[in-house]
Amino acid sequence: MAALLRGSGTALRRSRNHVRLATGSRSMASKTPVGGYPVIATDVFIQSGKELQDLGAQILDSPAEVADKADRIITMLPSSPNVIEAYTGASGILRKVKKGTLLIDSSTIDPSVSKEMALASEKMGAVFMDAPVSGGVGAASLANLTFMVGGPEEEFTAAKELLSCMGANVLYCGQVGAGQAAKICNNMLLAIGMIGTAETMNLGIRLGLDPKLLTQILNMSSGRCWSSDTYNPVPSVMEGVPSNNNYLGGFGTTLMAKDLGLAQNTATNTKTPIPLGSLAHQIYRTMCARGYANKDFSSVFQFLREEEGQ
Amino acid sequence: MAALLRGSGTALRRSRNHVRLATGSRSMASKTPVGGYPVIATDVFIQSGKELQDLGAQILDSPAEVADKADRIITMLPSSPNVIEAYTGASGILRKVKKGTLLIDSSTIDPSVSKEMALASEKMGAVFMDAPVSGGVGAASLANLTFMVGGPEEEFTAAKELLSCMGANVLYCGQVGAGQAAKICNNMLLAIGMIGTAETMNLGIRLGLDPKLLTQILNMSSGRCWSSDTYNPVPSVMEGVPSNNNYLGGFGTTLMAKDLGLAQNTATNTKTPIPLGSLAHQIYRTMCARGYANKDFSSVFQFLREEEGQ
Amino acid sequence: MAALLRGSGTALRRSRNHVRLATGSRSMASKTPVGGYPVIATDVFIQSGKELQDLGAQILDSPAEVADKADRIITMLPSSPNVIEAYTGASGILRKVKKGTLLIDSSTIDPSVSKEMALASEKMGAVFMDAPVSGGVGAASLANLTFMVGGPEEEFTAAKELLSCMGANVLYCGQVGAGQAAKICNNMLLAIGMIGTAETMNLGIRLGLDPKLLTQILNMSSGRCWSSDTYNPVPSVMEGVPSNNNYLGGFGTTLMAKDLGLAQNTATNTKTPIPLGSLAHQIYRTMCARGYANKDFSSVFQFLREEEGQ
Amino acid sequence: MAALLRGSGTALRRSRNHVRLATGSRSMASKTPVGGYPVIATDVFIQSGKELQDLGAQILDSPAEVADKADRIITMLPSSPNVIEAYTGASGILRKVKKGTLLIDSSTIDPSVSKEMALASEKMGAVFMDAPVSGGVGAASLANLTFMVGGPEEEFTAAKELLSCMGANVLYCGQVGAGQAAKICNNMLLAIGMIGTAETMNLGIRLGLDPKLLTQILNMSSGRCWSSDTYNPVPSVMEGVPSNNNYLGGFGTTLMAKDLGLAQNTATNTKTPIPLGSLAHQIYRTMCARGYANKDFSSVFQFLREEEGQ
Incomplete structure (x- = not known):
């Protein structure tokens, strides 16, 4: 279960072996920069951003700005409309995403929306994977979550490397949407x-x-x-x-x-x-x-x- | 699960350390005398009786006759009416049951019927326990069934000794009917x-x-x-x-x-x-x-x- | 629906064209002697009996006593055990029922209990019919209830005559238990x-x-x-x-x-x-x-x- | 129920008191031009179009072409995606719809899609109403269907005039989507x-x-x-x-x-x-x-x- 993580959004950026965690919206997903990587984040709730800032994260104003600076982005949002907005909205990720960026959405949403986001990302030259998470408060604080990942099989290793910072189990489930399924x-x-x-x-x-x-x-x-x-x-x-x-x-x-x-x-x-x-x-x-x-x-x-x- | 055992009835008699398996009705529950004890049995299906006889059991004509000779009786029947008849019917166990006899019913029936049978048995000076069984064909042939036992706690040890011949797990669940529950x-x-x-x-x-x-x-x-x-x-x-x-x-x-x-x-x-x-x-x-x-x-x-x- | 009538029991006696309403138990079913017939009644709640008495009914102590005096008896009780007791209990109707008495049970109970009561009544030479009632408070006070009657078809006319005092619709449904069904x-x-x-x-x-x-x-x-x-x-x-x-x-x-x-x-x-x-x-x-x-x-x-x- | 009408699409055009029925897709909804009005129609199944043609209808190639010629259009399609395509697709109605056209969709679809179509129509200066239909084969051949209409109340009279040719009952249910609801x-x-x-x-x-x-x-x-x-x-x-x-x-x-x-x-x-x-x-x-x-x-x-x- 993912109680702690619901209503939150995170984005991780790796740059020369540095990954930055960035909340995409709302509340905070993970209280500390994970795996020693520097983190860039954004969150619609200013307070959540501040907490992340205290932990060393760089806080930006919108998903688009995060996309401008990070090439590994993790989002975790409450529902399908939030995901659609965070990716395809006016200040969404896809406005400024760089070619080759790895986009991992850990929200729990309709698999058909994951597929739509994957198509839209592909047009921008980015890779989208769905990776909803299971495990509760305890699992999150122990970095013991389970991630169920859907997307191109050849990108799974890269996704796993990142997600392993937060979860003990990272499972490949199949094509995009398979994680949601x-x-x-x-x-x-x-x-x-x-x-x-x-x-x-x-x-x-x-x-x-x-x-x-x-x-x-x-x-x-x-x-x-x-x-x-x-x-x-x-x-x-x-x-x-x-x-x-x-x-x-x-x-x-x-x-x-x-x-x-x-x-x-x-x-x-x-x-x-x-x-x-x-x-x-x-x-x-x-x-x-x-x-x-x-x-x-x-x-x-x-x-x-x-x-x-x- | 008890697929193999349904529709069958068994009775075990212990006499000077000898327990005899007796089918109370219908088809046969266990193909061999268990635990080395001699067995007295009855079954409405003559063929089932014969199979037991080939294995060394003594076959009698009715539950009453079994009760006349055995002081440890196990019944296993398809449904509540069969149990009522096997215990309280015209040629039922309680017609000839001896004082102190241990009656164990391994049928899966309504707990309220188990309680009725316990009361009727008590009036005759006998002890009734319900002990429905769980585990399928494989478990039965490996004597690896689970028995869930209800009845007077002080009689549980005696029941367990007997049932352990057939099942790896014998669990005390509480008063009469608790096994069924x-x-x-x-x-x-x-x-x-x-x-x-x-x-x-x-x-x-x-x-x-x-x-x-x-x-x-x-x-x-x-x-x-x-x-x-x-x-x-x-x-x-x-x-x-x-x-x-x-x-x-x-x-x-x-x-x-x-x-x-x-x-x-x-x-x-x-x-x-x-x-x-x-x-x-x-x-x-x-x-x-x-x-x-x-x-x-x-x-x-x-x-x-x-x-x-x- | 029968809200008003639940938990109540009535018995009607006809003697020389006089029918007497008698509550069989608990609370009162109908506040007035119906159809101009004199009424004999019993009810486990003394207060209910008194109310009937004020309306002109003769109150007796038990179903057996009512059965001793009436040859048309209507019962209306909360559930199967109450019906079993009112008919076959120590002071039940069948202890003193007269040959040829018409017994009508308007309780809503299991059809199999109705069949049992019919068999027990037949052994005493009485006729038992089940006649559960539908319609609520308003329908009852307007004698506008619906009775669904099960029992021997040749007795339906007699039952209908009596029940018509209380209900606008009296329907023959088939053999005993069919009214319940x-x-x-x-x-x-x-x-x-x-x-x-x-x-x-x-x-x-x-x-x-x-x-x-x-x-x-x-x-x-x-x-x-x-x-x-x-x-x-x-x-x-x-x-x-x-x-x-x-x-x-x-x-x-x-x-x-x-x-x-x-x-x-x-x-x-x-x-x-x-x-x-x-x-x-x-x-x-x-x-x-x-x-x-x-x-x-x-x-x-x-x-x-x-x-x-x- | 709308068994006959499912999988079909119709469009009606009124011009100088002449209404033309036009199937929007698939199979035919109504076998004859209704109310004496001339009919313009389109249907993805050529055979359906031919049948309408034999009855005197003018057959066009796409919803857009119908919209170019008719100012009263009725659609009846199997599901939400068909409706979205027939209205907003590359050759959809809204490509060539004229200002003031009355669009009536008699498909049974998600009310939220009806609302989307209404918004898109409004932008083009047209009025969209949802009017799903109830009643089966018999009702359809007798022009005895029931239409449940949602949309601006001031347009209901116009819609009712048209729909009354096909249905005995035309009910105003509230704002757009209310007919579907x-x-x-x-x-x-x-x-x-x-x-x-x-x-x-x-x-x-x-x-x-x-x-x-x-x-x-x-x-x-x-x-x-x-x-x-x-x-x-x-x-x-x-x-x-x-x-x-x-x-x-x-x-x-x-x-x-x-x-x-x-x-x-x-x-x-x-x-x-x-x-x-x-x-x-x-x-x-x-x-x-x-x-x-x-x-x-x-x-x-x-x-x-x-x-x-x-």
């Missing part, structure tokens, strides 16, 4: 597994089972999944997860609803039936409508749980 | 994970991802689950699973639909919302109506997959 | 139509449509249904419906969840896939868990509606 | 009602009810909807509907899946939860994958029905 698929299955785990734990508790014991049984049986063994949604079952902290932190319900919206859209466009994925989407949408928008997505356990006194 | 919960989450994995893999393929690569990515990310890493539903992704063998063998769609029916019933009775579990149930019901009844439950991938030429 | 089917489709209407109206409003105009368009098009044209869930669209009165009165979410539980159980038992009915059930279950238990079932509009400020 | 909402509720009716009828039949009798009961009760009383999905219940003709004709499953895709997209974009609408979408998608693509959408009854012999 992999991310969307993973998060859809994650959402299904989480709601399924929440339902199952709630049912077990109502049938008289001890939640810790039930967790153990599931985890040594065929019900085992990441949501049961690593990120259990039931309070007091596991240490260090949002369910044990009033569902604060972690990966917000709104963000999960957004990613499931991408899954929904791509499934509709490809005429693929996703009955559980689609219902998971509706459940997270309903949760957003009922006050769970900013809680961790594992709070679906609380949403489904019978109220006290019933 | 754990089994039902596990299989509900399993069904959700399987359909979710099938949807996700299909979506990924339609988005252009290689299924083997997508499987790898999911398995190192938060989408990971038993259905993705151990029992993948996509042909040619994994060796030795039903998806690689035309969905033959394994755990049939009908059986999964039955277990989800138990989950549905217990959820309805306890007023627990199970949106995904309930939809999973309906999907397996629909598959049974469309010709998938006898295929492995991972064939949901095939059910959801776009037809050739579309 | 029809009621369960109707309410399942009602629940689906209501949630569907709520989703549709909410979507239309979010797309900028005026809710009154959208209602008109749906009602003259193929989206038309009872929930859109008679019981619209959106406040201020229609007069005299619960949505226009803070979802007070009407047919409670808990009761709808109960009826959908019956649909779920019968569908599971008959292996019938009901994907939307099943999801409707889960939505009403979730609403009960989130504070909507006592609101009218049309409050699903409010449940799905985006919160202010989002 | 109303159509999408109606068809979503229709799909939910149809699947709900199919599930309910199947459940009732499995519970032993006669399907004609159950239909009667539903239609006089709160389960009543268009799919139960006008377009019943069960064979032999009703005359003159696709269910009585092997689900031939009517409104195809593919088309319903497409409209539900639009509902899904608009719901996702507006963050509106549509649990049943979304599941209905997935069911129609699955049906397309299982061989029901070209059957009438009421064939969901057949899809859910238990197979013979089970």
